[in-house]
Amino acid sequence: MSLSVRPILSALMRNRTGAVLVAMQVAIALAVLVNALYIVVQRIEKMQRPLGIDVDNIFVVQASGFTDRYDQTSSMREDIDYLRSLPGVVAASPSNGIPLSGSGSATTLTAHPGVHSTDGFNYYEVDEQGLDALGVRLVAGRNFRHGDIEPSRAKNDASSFVSNVILSRATALRLFGQDDPLGKAVYDDLGQSATVVGIVDPVIGAWVGDRHPDWVMFMSRLPSGRYGAVRYLVRTRPGARDAAMQQAESHLSRSNPDRVITFVRTLNYFRDLSYLGDRSMGIYLLTVTLLMVAVTCLGIFALATFNVTTRTRQIGTRRAVGARRADIVQYFLVENGLITTAGVVGGCALALATGYWLSIQYELPRLNLYFLVGGVLLLWGIGQLAALQPARRAATVPPSVATRNV
Amino acid sequence: MQASLLGYYSHLALRSFRRNPGLTALMVLAIAFGVAVCIMTLTVYHAMSGNPIWWKNDRLYTVTMDSWDPNSGFTRGNAETHLPPPLMTYRDATTVLHAGLAERTVVMFESSGVISGTGGPPLRTDTRFTTGDFFPMFDVPFLYGSGWSRSADDPPQPVVVLSRSMNERLFAGANSVGRTLRWNDHEFRVVGVLDYWFPRPLFYDVTEGSFAPPEDLFIPFAWGRALDLRSAGNVDCWKAEPLDTSEQFFNSECVWLQTWVELPDRASRERMQAFLDNYWAEQRRGGRFGRPRDNRLTNVGQWLRDQQVVDNDNRVLVGLAFAFLLVCLINTVGLLLAKFLSAAAITGVRRALGASRRQVFMQHLTEVALIAGTGSALGLGLGALGLAAVHHMYAAAHLGRPGGYQELMHFDRTGVLWAIALAILATLAAGLYPAWRVGRLPPAVYLKSQ
Known part of the structure; x- marks a missing residue:
């Protein structure tokens, strides 16, 4: 042919x-x-992208106190104790922000005092169960201990730092390069320092659209609830989440007349929205x-x-x-x-x-x-x-x- | 063209459709899909890119001053914006407010609080703390009562304005003017209830989602300081300074306030600009404002562009939609050409019997117009269905948060107008060449082959 x-x-x-x-x-x-x-x-x-967070088994509770009788410290204590007592709950921690939700706080952070930087690091204020409540993996160092956890910042000490922090590996790389970050100090913009006690990896912050969503830091302190609301992150065993959510909502919304439960939502909700x-x-x-x-x-x-x-x-x-x-x-x-x-x-x-x-x-x-x-x-x-x-x-x-x- | 001829041409077109029903259906479908995709993206784009207060575009300005870090420009999401911060410091915003140079001045922020004392369960709600000029400045419609006067701004009176939906929730929609509610356990008296008002985008505060609904509660701005509240929106700080006390915070370099002024003419605008520049120079001598001078009065249209309210995804989608329509139209041109040429013998007979080129051209254009018209009508339906589907997808995902992005997916008059425009475009783009080409065929060639 x-x-x-x-x-x-x-x-x-x-x-x-x-x-x-x-x-x-x-x-x-x-x-x-x-x-x-x-x-x-x-x-x-x-x-x-790997989130490092056990998204499917976590739910979030937001509570807002609104009367002068409302005492945040004791209310938070009671709520957390209650949430931890629920069947199927693995861990629960107060938190200032919600991962993947677009709602959180960030701060500048440097490896040396007085160095100028515009890098924003998303931080979670959590207690000793914070890492477990997210299910993030500690790859070096140690978790926060009960004794590490500092009380919420009061209204007249809004800019103090903490003693201990846990960094994401991405944060550690940004600040210290290949050097071992454990035991080193990180500084906030006022030159106050905290000691790096642990490294987690992977993990994600609140803003999925950020150029560096994994620049994350955990601070060993109860959240301040400055904007009138505290959040609780609760992680359950697989399959136990929905029942625990229902119980939490019906109990917490009646347990304290000086605050309201604004929402009880799965973390999936926030992720899907983002x-x-x-x-x-x-x-x-x-x-x-x-x-x-x-x-x-x-x-x-x-x-x-x-x-x-x-x-x-x-x-x-x-x-x-x-x-x-x-x-x-x-x-x-x-x-x-x-x-x-x-x-x-x-x-x-x-x-x-x-x-x-x-x-x-x-x-x-x-x-x-x-x-x-x-x-x-x-x-x-x-x-x-x-x-x-x-x-x-x-x-x-x-x-x-x-x-x-x- | 006479009406009788048009009828005749339509008749011929229908006969032609019957000759190749499959091909005709293909062309109609191609145009329908092209039009549907265009309508969907254009509707969303139109809603996103609209200026919800266009009639005041030459009067309303937001004030921004580059008070940011002398060493680096303002950033968002760890990326530089190359603009002054979109919000102002308390010091600067209140200076503009107290200067009283503008016809109206609004300084405000968003916070959250719990409403109680109206009989129902306590309710956490987004609340805007603003000066009273907000309502006349943004032409906000009222159902009952009105906003508050400037005398209620400072010292702040315990007055509150409710959104229509909040009034329905708290007071079952009754005229609640004069009734009271408690906001974070402080008593406020209702002075006004808004009518339905949902500017899209939410131009006056684009920091927290540009397509969110307005707040449900409005309270005089000065209560923010009186109750020592913080913004629930963005608070951006660059300076290493202690922010422990309320005093320190209000005097800090943190930006968190929206500032809007109404300036009716050029002279007042120039006066305001001069005031800002003077204030800037004076403060700079005192050690502030370390960056190059960048004091802006930005109108709403420019503001929405600066703040990138229409996201890039949407622009890409509009481009995609038109590329798709183009492919559909090229496809239709090819099919029409094939169809017309394969029926050239019939056309040849018409020409031989005395039909002019013009008449043959019009006859074929009528056929194309019928195809494009049917396709566009079908596309309109498909587009409406598609929008409804996307609306559902968003509504399902937003669970319990009314308003927002899904509200953009509403099919409206714009969609119909676009469909008509696209039908005309399709007819002309797809039909002109084939109709012209077939009109130029020498009749003899085709008659010969019979």
Whole structure:
């Protein structure tokens, strides 16, 4: 069989509008496909980053005192004791912030006093069960002991520091590089120091969209409830969470008339809320990209069909002068391949330009070239598949057609 | 074109559809999907990028001053914003307030407190502490009563304004003006109840989610200091200074207050700018304001752009939607061309019988318009369905937190207008070339082959 591209090409050039239109579709589809998939993969990576927290088995209680009779210290003590006594509860701790929720506090932190820094580190004020209440893994040093825990900051000592802190590995790396952080001092912006007693890894703070969501520090102190609310993080054994939540809500909302329970929610609720934008963006991008590829395939299919229909007599003639069925199939596939290739080449340029523009405009990372290669192969492959059926149909045209209708 | 001809062309188009029902359906569907995706993204984009108080865009300004760290600019999420902090220090905000240069001045922050004393169970609620100019300045509608006068601002009177939904919750929707409630166990008297009011985006405070509903309670700003409250919103501090006492906090470099002024004309605007610059220079001599001078009066439109209220995802999606529509339209052009050319013999007969090029062109354009119109109508329906689906997804995730982002997913008049515009666009973009091309065919060629 003779695979000669030249006659196919010249036939194409004589009737090129349809081919140009299909190539344009392929080009746009490729540019969108590659960039959309790249964004989706980044979002999935963001959502699947190791949290280090036992998210599925944790719930959060928020309590707000509102009368002058309300005594936060004793109320917190009672509530925590009650929560720890619930069946299935592994650990419970007061906390100033809620992981993954967008609600927390951050402070600057340095390895040397008086050094200027703008790095913000998300901190949790917790008691000796804080790490267990999150389920984070201690990889070096020790946990807080009961004796380490300092009372809440009073209203007139809002800027004191603590004696002991536990850092995330990311925080330790940022502050001390490869040096062993255990036993070293960290300083707040007033030059007050605390000793690093432990390292946890991995862990995540309150803000999933932060450039460094894992810059986290645990402080051995009860939260101050400055904004009128204290939070309790409660971790249960698998399967025991929902029952414990119900019990906690019904008991705590009646146990103290000087405060209200603002909410009792699973940590999953906060995580889902924080990732909602990423999730819907991913779903949307994928749906539209799939639709676009489908429409492009239909375009390829329709063009091939049109070409076959309008060339029935030529096909018959070729068959009559000796072309085999395979030659006819091949002719149409090569023709389609030429069109798709033109589209894919144009699409590469378009994809790179789009990727570059996105990276400049929206500070997205530059397009990964593997995605481009994958996209090219994918579109080229399904382009050929879309043309296969019309090409096969062309091969069924009998040679006798050539002699009819003259 | 005469009406009778239009009817005739439509008739011809319908006959043509019947010749290739599959192809026609394909074209309609392609346009429908393209239009649906565009409508969905554009509706959300429109809602996000709107200026909810556009009629005051040349009067309302937020005041910002770069009081930040001399060594580095303001950052958010560990990334520099290249703008002054969006909030002001207590010292600077109250200076603007007491200068009284603007027609109206609002200084405010958001806090949280527990409402009791109305019979129901205690209720924690978001509360805005603001000067009384808030209500006339932002054209807030009232159902009952009104806001409070400036004399109630300082010294602060125990007055409160409720949102409509909070009034329904606390007082079953009755006219509650004159009744009392307790906020963190302090008594306040209701002076006004707002009507439904939900500016999107929440331009006056974009720090805590730009699409959240307004607060349910409004209390005079000076109560914040009287009750020694702190903001429940962002409090950003850069300076190494003790913040132990309330006195230290209120005099600190921490930024936490929104400041808005209403300046009706250019002269008043220039006066305010000069005042800020003078104040800045005077404070700088006293050792503050270590950064280059950057005192801004920003109108609402610019403010929403500066604070990136429309997130990048949304812009990307709008671009994606139009790329998709473009592919659908190119697809339709190709299909139409194929369809028209394969029916060229019929067109040739019409031309031979005396139809002009123009008439052939109009006939085919009518056919395209029918396809695009049907496709767009279908796309409108699909888009509305899609929006409803996304709305549900968000509503389910927000559990018990009404308002917010999901409220943007409302299908409205804008969607219909977009659908009509897109239908016209689709007709012209997809139909012009094929209709022109088929009109130029020499009739003889096609008649010959018969």
